[in-house]
Amino acid sequence: MLRILSMGRKPQKNDSLPGSLDMLILRTLSRRALHGYGIVQFIQQSSDHELLVEEGSLYPALQRLELNGWIEGEWGVTPNNRRARIYKITAAGRKQLEVERRKYAKLTLAIGRVMEAE
Numbered sequence: 001m002l003r004i005l006s007m008g009r010k011p012q013k014n015d016s017l018p019g020s021l022d023m024l025i026l027r028t029l030s031r032r033a034l035h036g037y038g039i040v041q042f043i044q045q046s047s048d049h050e051l052l053v054e055e056g057s058l059y060p061a062l063q064r065l066e067l068n069g070w071i072e073g074e075w076g077v078t079p080n081n082r083r084a085r086i087y088k089i090t091a092a093g094r095k096q097l098e099v100e101r102r103k104y105a106k107l108t109l110a111i112g113r114v115m116e117a118e
Contacts, residue, residue: 021061023100033088070096
């Protein structure tokens, strides 16, 4: 589950858009290959701690993305010398990220129009 943190930093009910977790993971991996914890940390830090990815949602999403051929995972060693699955985006994943980016842009534009309507 992707949680949006409130000003008091308590996780709120999942009000995220469907598919946004996949898009965020693909975007994160478009920067560099990472293990699961690294993906969570990047999303949290780059969102200024407004987004929290729960472990129970991350790993099913990674499996789904891998089954779709959008990412690849292989066993490796982290900088902390721990064995972990390291994920990287594929060419198909980069194409899918662009599709998701366009859909997100259209959706946010449409929401913006509604919010500004008189």
